[in-house]
Structures are given as C-alpha cells and as structure tokens.
Amino acid sequence: MNDFISLNHGSGGKLTHELIEKVFVKRFSMSEPLTDSFIIKESGSTLAFTTDSYVVDPLFFPGGNIGKLAICGTVNDLAVSGADPMYIAASFIIEEGFPIDDLVLIADSMAEEAAKAGVKIVTGDTKVVDKGKCDKLFITTSGTGILRPDMDYISTGKMIKPGDKLIINGPLGNHAIAILGARNNMAFRTTVTSDCASLNHLIHKALQSCKEILFMRDVTRGGLATVLNELAGMIKCGIMVTEASIPVDDQVRGLCEMLGFDPLFLANEGKVLMVVSAGEENKVVEILKSDPLGSYSEVIGEIIADKRELVVLNTSVGGKRIIDMPAGIQLPRIC
Amino acid sequence: MKYIDEFRNKDFVTKLVDLIYRSVIHNYTFMEVCGGHTSAIQRFGIPSLLPENVRLISGPGCPVCVTGTDFIDKAIAYSKMEDVIITTYGDLIKVPGSSSSLEKEKAAGANIRIVLSGLDALEFARLNAAKKIIFLGIGFETTAPGTAVTIKLAAKENIGNFFLFSAHKLMPPAMEAIIKNGASLDGFICPGHVAAITGSSIFDFIPERYNLGCVVTGFEPADILLSILMLIKMVNQNTPKVEIQYNRAVTLCGNLIAQRCLSEVFESCDASWRGLGVIPLSGLKLRKDFERFDIENILPIKIVFKEDNELCICGEILRGLKTPEDCPLFSEICFPENPLGACMVSNEGACNSWYKYRFVK
Numbered sequence: 001m002n003d004f005i006s007l008n009h010g011s012g013g014k015l016t017h018e019l020i021e022k023v024f025v026k027r028f029s030m031s032e033p034l035t036d037s038f039i040i041k042e043s044g045s046t047l048a049f050t051t052d053s054y055v056v057d058p059l060f061f062p063g064g065n066i067g068k069l070a071i072c073g074t075v076n077d078l079a080v081s082g083a084d085p086m087y088i089a090a091s092f093i094i095e096e097g098f099p100i101d102d103l104v105l106i107a108d109s110m111a112e113e114a115a116k117a118g119v120k121i122v123t124g125d126t127k128v129v130d131k132g133k134c135d136k137l138f139i140t141t142s143g144t145g146i147l148r149p150d151m152d153y154i155s156t157g158k159m160i161k162p163g164d165k166l167i168i169n170g171p172l173g174n175h176a177i178a179i180l181g182a183r184n185n186m187a188f189r190t191t192v193t194s195d196c197a198s199l200n201h202l203i204h205k206a207l208q209s210c211k212e213i214l215f216m217r218d219v220t221r222g223g224l225a226t227v228l229n230e231l232a233g234m235i236k237c238g239i240m241v242t243e244a245s246i247p248v249d250d251q252v253r254g255l256c257e258m259l260g261f262d263p264l265f266l267a268n269e270g271k272v273l274m275v276v277s278a279g280e281e282n283k284v285v286e287i288l289k290s291d292p293l294g295s296y297s298e299v300i301g302e303i304i305a306d307k308r309e310l311v312v313l314n315t316s317v318g319g320k321r322i323i324d325m326p327a328g329i330q331l332p333r334i335c
Numbered sequence: 336m337k338y339i340d341e342f343r344n345k346d347f348v349t350k351l352v353d354l355i356y357r358s359v360i361h362n363y364t365f366m367e368v369c370g371g372h373t374s375a376i377q378r379f380g381i382p383s384l385l386p387e388n389v390r391l392i393s394g395p396g397c398p399v400c401v402t403g404t405d406f407i408d409k410a411i412a413y414s415k416m417e418d419v420i421i422t423t424y425g426d427l428i429k430v431p432g433s434s435s436s437l438e439k440e441k442a443a444g445a446n447i448r449i450v451l452s453g454l455d456a457l458e459f460a461r462l463n464a465a466k467k468i469i470f471l472g473i474g475f476e477t478t479a480p481g482t483a484v485t486i487k488l489a490a491k492e493n494i495g496n497f498f499l500f501s502a503h504k505l506m507p508p509a510m511e512a513i514i515k516n517g518a519s520l521d522g523f524i525c526p527g528h529v530a531a532i533t534g535s536s537i538f539d540f541i542p543e544r545y546n547l548g549c550v551v552t553g554f555e556p557a558d559i560l561l562s563i564l565m566l567i568k569m570v571n572q573n574t575p576k577v578e579i580q581y582n583r584a585v586t587l588c589g590n591l592i593a594q595r596c597l598s599e600v601f602e603s604c605d606a607s608w609r610g611l612g613v614i615p616l617s618g619l620k621l622r623k624d625f626e627r628f629d630i631e632n633i634l635p636i637k638i639v640f641k642e643d644n645e646l647c648i649c650g651e652i653l654r655g656l657k658t659p660e661d662c663p664l665f666s667e668i669c670f671p672e673n674p675l676g677a678c679m680v681s682n683e684g685a686c687n688s689w690y691k692y693r694f695v696k
Contacts, residue, residue: 004442014672187451244345250336257339260374260682317348317556319380321692327671331425332451333682334398335371335477335528 008328012222037081048083063194067106082151117198173266197270238306260333342555369526370397370683377692393685407432422456453485460497508617518655534589610650649676
C-alpha cells in the first residue's frame, strides 16, 4: 500500500477495497461479505443499517446537489439491501464562510427528496471548521429501515446460480459526466444531467411483482465494472456481459470517446444492478420500464460457471475481453 | 453515433475478419506504435478475432511509457522547490521514478496539478504570478503543436513565470530505431493522429529503406481490422508502401498550420527513450527565441537516478521484442494500482491494456 492516502484510495475501485480490507475490516471485526447495509436482528425485528459520506465538487450540478445526493445514496443503500428505508441521520461539516443561503437550498433539497422517498430525517449534527479545513461542505447520512421478510439473502448473492440474468435500470455514466461538465476546468458543455434519484419505490415495485430477484446492488462510484467484479468474487462465479446491450447515452458515449473514459467505470447515483432467475428477466424489465426511473432497463448479461471469477465482456464487434475493477480514478487521455 | 457506429458495425467487422482468415498464408507480425491503438485493440478484443498466425505487438507509442525515469526524477525534484507548481497531464503522475512518483509527492504535499492542455497550465501561470509554473510537455507530434501554441501565447503575453519541461518526442526516428534494433516485423500499423498532423509521407522511408509496409490507421475496430488486411496483402504481394486507411482524418501532407507552428517553436534534439536509449534527433526542444521558457535552461537541475527494476522488461516490450506476458513481474507484483514499469501506468501502455482487458479465449 502507498504510504499516503491518494485520490485513488477514494475511487471506489481496487485501492478503495484494499484500504478498507487492510485498515478497517480486521480492526472492526467486520464479517464478510461487506454489503451496502448491515442487517440487525434483535428481539424479533430485522433492520438494515447503513451510512455514507458525500463530498462532491461542485456542490450544485445539473440534476441535483450534495443534499439530494446524500438522501438518495443512503435510501438506495437500504433499498438494495431489501429494506424499506425509514429514518435518516444527517451530519454536516461546514467550512467557515459558506453561504447560509446555499445551505438552505441544500437542506430544502434534502427535505424534498426525503419526502419523495418517504423517509424522515430525524437526527443530525453540524460542525464548522476553519476556512480551508474542508471544501465548502461535507455531508454524512446514516439510515435505517425494516428489512422485508426473508430478504436477508438479497445483498449477499447467496441464491445466485449460473444462468441467472443481470439487469440494469438505465444508461450508465450520466452522473459522472454531469459532474465533470459542471466543473469549469473541462472546457466542454453538456446537457447531461445526473441520474441522482431514490430508487426505493422502483425497487419496491419490482420486489412486489417478482419473487425471483436474487441480488441487488446500487451502481455508484467505481461504476458497473466494480459492482460486477465484487459480485463475481462474492458468488465465486463468472459473469458474461454483452456490450451492445449496456445502455449508454450518446452524449456520455461521445465524451467518453473524447476523454478516453470507459462508461463501465463511471459513477452513477440512480442505478441498480439486479440479478434475477433465468426466465424471469423479461418480466422484471417490463416492471422496471413502467417506472420513469427504469424506462431504459435492459438485460445485460448472465452468471456463468467459472472458477476464475472473471467478468467477461462480449464486445460490440464480437470480440471477448475481461472487465477489471478500475485501479484508481480515471484520468483524461493525453492525445 | 457518426464515425463510431459504422466502424463498430458487427456485420462489417465480421466480413473483415472473414477476409483476413481467407488472406493469411503464413505468419505475420505487425506493430502498432500508437498507445491509442494498443488500447483499442485490447478494449475491443481484436486479438480474439484474429487467426493465430496474425500477431500484434506494441511499440513505443504511449507518451507516458517512453518518458525516461530521469525525466520523472527531475520533475519530482522541481516539484519539491518552494515556489513551483508542476502542471501535468494526468497519466504522468503515476509513473514510477527512481524512488517515488509525482502522485506520491502530490499526496505528500507537493504542488502538482493535473491539466488537460498546456493552455490550462498557462492559465495557472496567469493566476499565480508569484509562483513558477512548470508544464511537463510529453507526447509526440500530436500533443507538441498544442505546447507550441501555448509557448507562442506565453511569449506574446510576456508571461514570465511559465516554463516548459519538454519530453516531447518524434515518432519516425523511434520507428527506425525499432527496425534497427532487430524487432522481427512484417509491417507497421501507423499512428493515425500523429499522421493527421504530419501527413502520411513521414513514413515513406520505411518501405523505401526497410521494405516494410505501413498503413496509417484509425482507432475503431473496423479501422484496425481493415488495416491489418491491407498489411497482409502488402506482405503477400511483396509490395510494401505507405497507405492511408484513416482517410477521414489523414492526408499525404497533414496539417500545415500545426507543422509550421511546431517548427517555429521547436527544433529537434537527441532524446532519451525508456527502453530505447538515446535516439538522435528524436526529441523536441525550444528554439533559441523561446529558450527563456525552457526550465532546464533557466533552472538546471541535477539528479542521481537508479536504473529501473532489473526484472522489468518495459524496454524490450517497447522495442517489440517481448509482450507483457513474457515479463516475470506482469500481474504478479506489477499491476495498474502498483505499476513498477511505465508500460503498466497509462491507459495506453501495453501492460496496462493487456492487464485491464486480458483477452479471454
């Protein structure tokens, strides 16, 4: 491991995993697999519990702001764990000199998104630090919700078998590109907006209509490539994905080509990967498509028996290659 | 999407693959000398589409990979100076120097900023008048004109705190060195974006002097496969020449405005290449009129650097003598998050592309 924290340790890819494994997992006696939420079973009721921190530059971007993100992210972590999100705690670290008007706008967004998702923000904390000690505003949200009956398998993937199908609820990379576009240093303009959204109602609809959803994971930092590799490792199987079926919007594709980015490595904030039993995939896609947050859902691949736990991509031109977890942050290409 | 979908059309690609299968009559080895090609070849799984007797090897086409350890060490030494801000293309920060990398120095507090162009670096200079802004100029004929424009602008605006540390390089001398070094080749997949600037005629000496075919190639799967087919035909008919496959971007003469700008600001000089050593007249340094922007001139620096890891075979990979899988370090202790050699660093490095997109049978 490098001696200092580098930005790559925050990329969500391999170095993030290494950091968590080497620094936290043993010291905190955490049990594998590490999932989006911890399931608490105490005196008859089963709760899911999760937390996440939000640091985004810029704070306001097309399609949302850090406040909306902080609600959606925690709601989604609970929802993909099979829980109905209920209560959220929010902590704010604020840099001296931050405009209160901006804080009001951010709090309004949080309230609006919480109402939409049907969760209550019930507790929190604020700290103010000297100018320069943090970048404007950092938010941490923690959330809890009641796990649906018999749903504790959903985040571990233990029900998955070869042949099961993978579904994604829409195009990849919009959040990352919207953020890049909103930064002034990139010298390009796009109309791409972040996909930032609470997915709990969409997931609720899908779970109500189909009992064969075997696994869910929200696809955020580190992109689809990270989630697929985590899944392959968890279930000790291979995954075969078809490039042509992975939805990517033209503007995102175009910018990826120009900058040398891979859409499979880009961050999303309103995407869920589902694994469903073979034969159920079209039904689930239809249900997802009936919701605006799933209009562009697609079946993108399947689980295969492969002890090497490789994620393999059938390329759009008929070639084959692996999809690896990103090593660190993606950097624009030189020429 | 225009210029993409038609060149990734599966039917078209399948036809080209079929034609390649029908054209091969013996073994062929072609070298790509552009990192963009290395990356595209692996990303689209091109090796999995080709017959076994068509072998693709990577040459010194990744600007990051060919940049010597001494350059990185000097950049690190500059980054430690009190009033200096280093500005660089992102990929370069991960390249290991003798004992550190710009990325590690950045994490430890050095003032190193990632920019997308020389013009971004110049803007830093305008905004930070009290600091010396050093731009690490790397890349071939593709990126060098951008640096030349930046230097001209800095001269016009009389910006006194902007400096260039140039590792810009020229492609044809390296290709010639590869041939002379004994790589066993049947032809070159020539760099499309270099040729968009220079014109395809800079490769004319290769068929003339060395009897090897050259096809200036685009970056989509159909471009690459069509070029391979064109090269196979040249070999079969023993008619080596320079052909342009990437005719939507490349002409015989290239971009004359960029060429003029380049020669106004830069002159060629001997340059050190990782793996290839010093190649005469293969680098670019600022002409006398602009030497006030040359950091090595203004602030000469001496460093002591160690040789690369002795097991690392980046040099032989860059010379086309070996492939990443021949390296004992590859995917054992050298991988993208812990690169020991430069070829593992950039998206366009041979080892990085091989590792990231490992081809599956």
